[in-house]
Amino acid sequence: MTRKVLLAALCVASLAPVGSAFAEAAPGTAPAASEARKVPRLSISPSKLSFDGPGSQTVTIKNTGTATLKVFEIRLLNEGRPDTKQKDGTPTNLPFKWDGSAPMAQDLEPGKTLTAKVKFDPAPSQKQGVGAVQVICNDANLRAMPESTNDATHESSAYGAGIPLRAGEGGMQGWLLVLMVFLPMAGALLIVLIPSKAGKNVFRFVALGTAAVTMGLAVYLFMHFDRTVGVANGNYGLQFVKQFVWIRAFNVEFFMGVDGLSVTMVILTALVSLIAVGASWNIDKQVKGYFVMFLLLETGMMGTFVAMDYFMFYIFWELMLLPMYFLIGIWGGPRKEYATIKFFLYTLAGSVLLLLAIIALYYTSGKPGVLRGVPSLALSDGTPAAHTFNIMKLTYLNNFEAASSILWGIKFSHLIWIGIFIGFAIKVPMFPFHTWLPDAHVEAPTAISVILAGVLLKMGTYGMFRMNFAILPEATHWARTALAVFGVINILYGAFCAMAQTDLKKLVAYSSISHMGYCLLGMAALTEQGMVGSLMQMFNHGTITSMLFILVGVIYDRTHTRGVNEFGGVASVMPRYAALFGFAFMASLGLPGLSGFIAEFLVFVGAFNVYKLLTILAVTGVIFTAAYHLWALQRIHLGKFNPKWEHELKNNDLNFREMAMLVPLAVIVLILGFYPMPALDMMTTGMKDLAAFVESAAPAAKGAAVIAGM
């Protein structure tokens, strides 16, 4: 026991050398005694202004040096105020304003001070404000202000510093997402600390509790997400923002927020994770390790959807890989080692290209060029910055085309687009990068298949929306036709492959590939309906495919086989199972009245005007989809009962746990089929903004006409 305490103490103590020893290598960042030279020194107090509600506070700027401090400019930065006007021409609302007149540029003698009042005056729909007061002066002690065309030109000896302005960041508005992301990690840590001899059920219930609490937070998010907030309301249309500086040297911030695009995904993640914990109940070996990995995976997934800083996004994106590797590799089926290393290598290869593209975007963001709408690249505490990883700033900083050089015959921005795209295309999975999926799905345990299909596949399309479409819209126009073509290939190829499968799980895996093809087609259309349909399809596919994999798991748990041809007439012995099975399959093939239809319908409507031929092909794909679904259903459930399975299946219908997993999902699918507004409302404002934004970057009409003719 003392050994463990000592080890724990060592863990803490070993953090010290990291910091102190190497910091000692270079003492003397403090400059030499300034008696020799007179220097101005800026001091701003307080170091941060927090507003709990509308009100006014004072900022004091003082010169604590020995020479005159020239203040060139005092700026009030409002984060997230792209200069888009609302449709009726009224300017967007700024939550932070000067109370009284704005402070003028002036010279401060040593010891003198200057005050200004800032007020937080939000519009009714603005609950949060993120901003800064930035002072540009000649105090050389501050980080040198790098070249940035966002900043007005001053003398070459201009340096900047600032303090953050925060409103509404406390309480649930600020901390909800942080809790949702890190609660599973805390749960994982708790499980690590509980000794193994506590018994399997302890770990199961801790994981269940953690997932349940996260789901509760997701329900809170669902209830309090303001569906009317868009980009025009400021703060880039984000809600529940938490933002502070993380790695100053690279302008990396810890920045979380949700908007219309990501909120449904966050809720889906919480829901599917909870269901998957239920599906993990019969994992028997090394239960502790399993749930640690599972909860780490959930943290990674949540973090990816809410991350608004590109570096942070990448960290969470990669964080998912290791747990998946171990989850499939230790608890998987007969060919688990092959499947898991294939999954890991494929995904890692895509991710590393994504890393390069991220770094390239970072350095390109500082180049001068056509800027729109971003007042400054400054960090959230007001420090000026030359480049940025901030996804929202990158989105509205539309200078990539103008700054783009030609490399190897292609525009550099297009190369970056391809780099980002490959990483996400592997995740979708898009033909021809899809070959890892059937293996991974078949070999993974049921719960992991549920998570893989329910959430992980969505990250590919989410990433395409957030990175490819939003940040590089012009390149998206360049690639949209190819994207649509690949989408249709996905639909048809997935359907044909599924028809040939005899393993039920592989059939469902190929059906996933097929369904994601609809998402791609909807995205490529670049119309509002198409994109909303695509996002809706992502959510629906998450719920429906989770059901499908649980159903496959049910029969596999009982009979240890998944062959479609081995069964027959199961409906006669397991009626509840057959009912849910039929329900799920009907939803999957897009039966009107169930949620799958809504999404597919929107996709077709959105894509038809733009890509007539491809849409027609996609609709025929529906026929093939129906074919393999009904065929599988018929072979398993209808006809004469195969007496081989009498012992395993008779009197062994769905138990409480399985019903508890399937019924909620079925209810959601049913309700959204008739009344999709709860989901659609959350998406519409955000996707409308995104669609308009991407459309506005369209190339000349000549090119667009060529595309429309397809």
Next chain:
Amino acid sequence: MEKIFQIGLTHYLVVAAILFAAGMFVVATRRNAVAILMGVELILNAASLNFAAFSHFVHGHITGQIVSIFIIVLAAAEAAIALAIVLAIFRHYRTIDAEETSLLKD
């Protein structure tokens, strides 16, 4: 014709280059470990000769010659260690043929 017989910098550099090349050749082709070490010595001495020659003919100060003395010391130290290692090899393998020692292979 007389230029060839007037000993100057070039002669020294050429000799050093020949020694260097010879040393490399010996290291590459000989199998006897001691012979290989002799090749290494040749290389080191070629460099030493270079230093001394440059020091005398080009620059006038003795820095290069001091470096040469350092090289002699270094070569001696290295030779001592190397021969001790060859002795250890001999104790194990009963031969100092460098090709015979092939336990460590890809």
Next chain:
Amino acid sequence: MGPLSNVESLKFYAPEMVLSAGILLILIVDLIGDRMYKRKGGVSNRKVHGTLALVTLVVAGAVLWWVNHSTPESEVPRGVAIFGGLLARDAFGDFFKYFFLGVTFVVGLMSMRSRDAIDHTDGDRDAGEYFALTLTTTLGLFMMATATDMLTAFLGLELVSIMGYVLAGFKRRDRKSSEAALKYVIYGGVASGAMLFGLSLLYGLAGTTSLAGIKASAAVAASPTTLITAVTLVLAGFGYKIASVPFHMWCPDVYEGAPTPVTAFLSVGPKAAGFAMLIRFFGGALPETLLAKGALLDSSPWPLILGASAAITMTVGNLSALGQQNIKRMFAYSSIAHAGYLLLGLVALSGGGSGSRSILFYLVTYLFMNLGAFLVVIALAESGLGENVDDYKGLGTRNPFIAVVLCIFLFSLTGLPPFAGFAGKFLVFSALLEHPTSMNVFLAILGVVNSAISLYYYARLAKVMFFDKAAEGAGPIKVYGVHAATLTVLAVPTIFLGVYWAPLLDAADQAIRAGAPAVIGAARAVAGL
């Protein structure tokens, strides 16, 4: 400020003097003290000498810290040449001195409890020599990192190399160890000789042995062809030290044959010192006109040569590691690959300070990851586990702590977030992409593809530990408390350095920016980042 005279410099040479005193003390105690404490009963040789060595290292570190803090900036600036220009005393050198002290401390701790290094039969007779040799290597590393004159650079290099030959062959009774030493000495001798020849040509052109003098010399700038020959020969020496292709042939054999603590030391210490010398050489010796800022291909061949070297080194290292069954050999090829990644940072050197900064940061993370991985091998070898990948089967159940810790190091070496290895690689690729020329972008893509390839052999070890069942009759494995504690101390920064960069990044920044004026040339052209 000009170079300090010999007497004035002694104060700044204090850490090295402490090390020398420690070495002498160990030798003396080894000679005479042996009988004294043996008779008193029970204190083994290795504990005595090990403690002496560790104490010397700590005192040297303390003295280094004190020397820096007791000299105000106004008296002696941070970057100054000492001993008349032979060595440098600057933040860059100090960074590496702390680095080497840390490496030697951890390796010393490992070696005290390792039968591989110090033969426990014969009453630890070799312990005194072992620690004296290790400390001498550290002294040599200090010299390598602070050398600003070709003579001291060469002396430091040779000191480290020669000690390396002896340490590699330390297991006298083991055939593999002697063979490793033979291969090392032959390769090392030739490489040093070639480097010396190249240095002689540079001396001939420049008229002075100091690196700054070479940089300032007009004759050097006026003869590019001789310069190419000379620098290529010099690069042969450097390349041998950092084990880059095509001078890497000794690396797998020496790493496999040498005692594992020595391997751990060789894989980190001399490699870092080699890079320190490379940065000083390319930053401070090559004339600026020939060291293209912005790394355009047509103005100078050096970025291209370094880039090609980096590309080949990474690829050969990773591809060769794929088929290895011996763990030490696999790690040897992996360290060759990491030298390749570090060389990428060198390619970006001319663009400003960010390349050097990335190398420094990467080296520190590499210290933790690599020493940790080797320490696991040592700790398990103490319990009798072999060196083959198959011997590690089922380690996940036999000793979960060690298996998890090894996984942390392995995935950090791959470059996965949130581990430290990712931060190092991120910095290197950022330095490359800051100026996205055709070559830089190609190198970056090649670099990330190589990271993905390397996953395969690192994950294979993880797979064997966790996915495979242990062999029949294999029970739980225990490791010494000292090893477990050291592993924890190494693993924690590996986990956190991936997300918490600030102190280390600042230290690396300071080391680059505050370098001696005559020493780090091109890097200082950047006014902060």
